[in-house]
Amino acid sequence: MSVPFESHGESVPEIRLSNLTKRFGDVVAVDDVSLTIGSGEFFSLLGPSGCGKTTTLRMLGGFDLPTSGRIELRGRDVTRDPPDKRPVNMVFQSYALFPHLDVAGNVAFGLRRRGVDRREAQQRTGEILDKVHLAGYERRRIHELSGGQQQRVALARALVNEPQVLLLDEPLGALDLKLRKRLQIELKRIQMDVGITFVYVTHDQEEALTMSDRIAVMHHGRIQQVGRPDDLYDRPTNSFVADFIGSTNLLGGTIEAVEPTSAIVRLNSGDRCVVATTGARPGQTIQLSVRPESIGISGANGRAADPPGPDYLPAQVEQVAYLGSAVQYLVRTHGGLGLTVLAGKNGSRFASGDAVALAWSPADALILGDRAEAVVEEAS
Amino acid sequence: MPGVLWLAALFVAPLVIIAVISLGSLDDAGHLVLGQPTLDNYARALQPAFLPAFAKSLYYATTTTVVSLAIGYPVAYWISRYGGRRKIALLVLVMLPFWTSYLIRSYAWMIILRDNGVVNSALIETGLLADPIQMLNTDFSVILGMVYGFLPFAILPLFVSIDRLDQRLVQAGRDLYASGRGAFLHVTLPLTMPGIVAASLLVFIPALGDWVTPDLLGGADTTTIAKIVQVIFTSGRDWPYGSALGFMLMGVTIVGTLAGLRSLRRELIG
Numbered sequence: 199m200s201v202p203f204e205s206h207g208e209s210v211p212e213i214r215l216s217n218l219t220k221r222f223g224d225v226v227a228v229d230d231v232s233l234t235i236g237s238g239e240f241f242s243l244l245g246p247s248g249c250g251k252t253t254t255l256r257m258l259g260g261f262d263l264p265t266s267g268r269i270e271l272r273g274r275d276v277t278r279d280p281p282d283k284r285p286v287n288m289v290f291q292s293y294a295l296f297p298h299l300d301v302a303g304n305v306a307f308g309l310r311r312r313g314v315d316r317r318e319a320q321q322r323t324g325e326i327l328d329k330v331h332l333a334g335y336e337r338r339r340i341h342e343l344s345g346g347q348q349q350r351v352a353l354a355r356a357l358v359n360e361p362q363v364l365l366l367d368e369p370l371g372a373l374d375l376k377l378r379k380r381l382q383i384e385l386k387r388i389q390m391d392v393g394i395t396f397v398y399v400t401h402d403q404e405e406a407l408t409m410s411d412r413i414a415v416m417h418h419g420r421i422q423q424v425g426r427p428d429d430l431y432d433r434p435t436n437s438f439v440a441d442f443i444g445s446t447n448l449l450g451g452t453i454e455a456v457e458p459t460s461a462i463v464r465l466n467s468g469d470r471c472v473v474a475t476t477g478a479r480p481g482q483t484i485q486l487s488v489r490p491e492s493i494g495i496s497g498a499n500g501r502a503a504d505p506p507g508p509d510y511l512p513a514q515v516e517q518v519a520y521l522g523s524a525v526q527y528l529v530r531t532h533g534g535l536g537l538t539v540l541a542g543k544n545g546s547r548f549a550s551g552d553a554v555a556l557a558w559s560p561a562d563a564l565i566l567g568d569r570a571e572a573v574v575e576e577a578s
Numbered sequence: 579m580p581g582v583l584w585l586a587a588l589f590v591a592p593l594v595i596i597a598v599i600s601l602g603s604l605d606d607a608g609h610l611v612l613g614q615p616t617l618d619n620y621a622r623a624l625q626p627a628f629l630p631a632f633a634k635s636l637y638y639a640t641t642t643t644v645v646s647l648a649i650g651y652p653v654a655y656w657i658s659r660y661g662g663r664r665k666i667a668l669l670v671l672v673m674l675p676f677w678t679s680y681l682i683r684s685y686a687w688m689i690i691l692r693d694n695g696v697v698n699s700a701l702i703e704t705g706l707l708a709d710p711i712q713m714l715n716t717d718f719s720v721i722l723g724m725v726y727g728f729l730p731f732a733i734l735p736l737f738v739s740i741d742r743l744d745q746r747l748v749q750a751g752r753d754l755y756a757s758g759r760g761a762f763l764h765v766t767l768p769l770t771m772p773g774i775v776a777a778s779l780l781v782f783i784p785a786l787g788d789w790v791t792p793d794l795l796g797g798a799d800t801t802t803i804a805k806i807v808q809v810i811f812t813s814g815r816d817w818p819y820g821s822a823l824g825f826m827l828m829g830v831t832i833v834g835t836l837a838g839l840r841s842l843r844r845e846l847i848g
């Protein structure tokens with residue numbers, strides 16, 4: 199569908215959400231969300247169940263009206279337009295394929311409703327089914343297809359309309375892990391192939407990291423952080439993002455002493471460590487994120503002579519889990535702080551009860567933007 | 579197993595009894611003779627003279643079915659979509675007329691529709707009419723009475739199929755450029771077809787066999803096949819003949835129904 203829009207060059211994004219809010223009675227499902235998404239981007243909305251991803255997507259598709267805020271597509275205000283008047287198509291969470299139509303009937307549905315004649319609809323249906331590797335399945339009924347095949351039909355049914363934006367609501371959520379991995383790669387390939395902007399909803403951080411150009415992490419209806427996958431992983435701005443993207447150790451503490459490019463932190467457990475920072479003030483309470491794989495673990499004997507200090511933490515191994523490609527240790531420092539450590543499987547091995555020394559580079563201890571209280575809330 | 583027993587007792591047994599009687603005959607004193615089975619009654623029942631009555635029956639049943647669907651679908655749709663927590667209460671309201679007997683309801687309609695009845699009096703009183711319109715003893719009054727009587731049979735199955743319809747399918751239709759009307763035509767309607775079929779059968783079959791309504795609201799001149807069967811049974815006291823006619827009526831109904839279902843199925847799948 200060709201959509202009339204005024205071109206302002208690069209300054210007009212494909213999608214602009216401004217202060218989008220949706221309330222269901224007392225529940226604020228989406229809370230003041232503002233976003234811009236560029237043309238051809240693979241953009242993910244990532245967050246735990248109930249955080250407002252689907253509601254955001256449904257407002258984009260025109261199925262729910264926002265309580266307040268604005269939705270623009272290439273500069274055109276579509277906030278109140280019905281779904282059939284938007285150059286947008288959706289792949290629904292459980293596909294919502296039409297059980298009374300066969301595969302071809304499903305795929306051609308949108309074309310036929312827009313008045314494309316039967317012959318052309320048939321041809322385009324064939325082409326798109328080819329693209330999703332379902333050539334020859336035209337006459338199959340929906341209930342005769344596997345979950346993965348239904349997923350492809352749902353994708354084809356939306357893509358055949360060549361929408362400006364494709365919305366996908368956990369499209370791989372119902373599939374088993376192996377198939378999901380394969381379809382992730384395939385979806386990404388198709389997206390690059392057709393060049394359509396994808397807005398992809400998922401609660402699976404690994405999936406979002408694998409596929410997305412950019413990700414918006416949502417929690418309680420609010421956007422926590424928007425960024426490229428590596429940004430979110432390496433520079434989370436708050437404890438929710440740090441913990442949700444990958445896993446991390448969240449440590450509360452107070453700045454004890456400040457040096458030009460680093461600071462010594464006294465953790466709430468009483469342990470001390472060094473962090474790389476420039477703006478810290480002594481006495482400031484902070485929240486640290488240290489990734490399990492950033493923590494070095496070694497035998498305590500080598501360090502026995504050193505006094506316990508900010509450059510290493512003496513600890514004891516409590517649990518060992520062999521993860522195949524790595525070993526995960528749950529350790530407890532002498533101050534009583536529990537930490538998760540991920541070590542390569544080729545390093546020295548430790549057993550439960552062993553005394554060890556933990557160390558990390560000051561640059562790997564990230565000071566987060568929020569307060570310690572927030573973490574307690576997330577953990578509970 | 580109890581289900582099978584009930585079915586046998588309440589459905590199969592009466593059928594067998596009627597089948598046996600339809601093969602019997604009457605002796606000179608008018609007593610039923612079952613000893614020498616004969617097909618004479620069926621030969622007698624195949625009279626061209628019955629065709630107008632049969633056509634009338636089909637006309638009433640078909641019109642009643644169509645009107646019941648036309649009224650029942652929107653009502654069922656509305657209850658399902660907007661009934662909220664009151665859905666069940668609304669359905670009970672739909673069933674309310676059933677709390678009085680069919681006969682009493684038919685008499686009530688007679689009082690409402692006759693020339694000096696409630697409707698005509700009101701219209702003349704307000705000056706809208708000079709003389710009463712004949713409403714009673716017309717096709718209109720028969721169909722009105724039947725629709726009134728059988729509408730709940732249409733609404734219940736329609737409600738079930740509409741209520742079961744996954745709204746996301748309708749939304750998917752809207753997403754795929756169907757207007758509100760288009761989504762109804764291409765998604766809602768085909769997906770609620772089982773309810774429409776069930777509703778049609780549940781109205782059509784009893785309407786075809788209904789002799790009370792044509793008798794009370796259609797007047798003495800209105801002859802339907804069901805009324806003929808009833809007369810043969812009661813005034814004529816010729817049970818074998820009545821049974822044969824009734825059996826044939828049922829045969830036609832079943833064959834017609836199956837043919838209708840098949841064509842519907844083809845429409846849905848093809």
Ligand SMILES: Nc1ncnc2c1ncn2[C@@H]1O[C@H](COP(=O)(O)OP(=O)(O)O)[C@@H](O)[C@H]1O
Nearest residue numbers: 222225226227246247248249250251252253254
């Ligand atoms: N139609 C609705 N009526 C009432 N509450 C709703 C409705 N849809 C969603 N919600 C609520 O809004 C919140 C966000 O839901 P949703 O957007 O579906 O989350 P997600 O897709 O991230 O799991 C949840 O608390 C959910 O219960």
Ligand SMILES: [Mg+2]
Nearest residue numbers: 251252253291
């Ligand atoms: Mg969801």
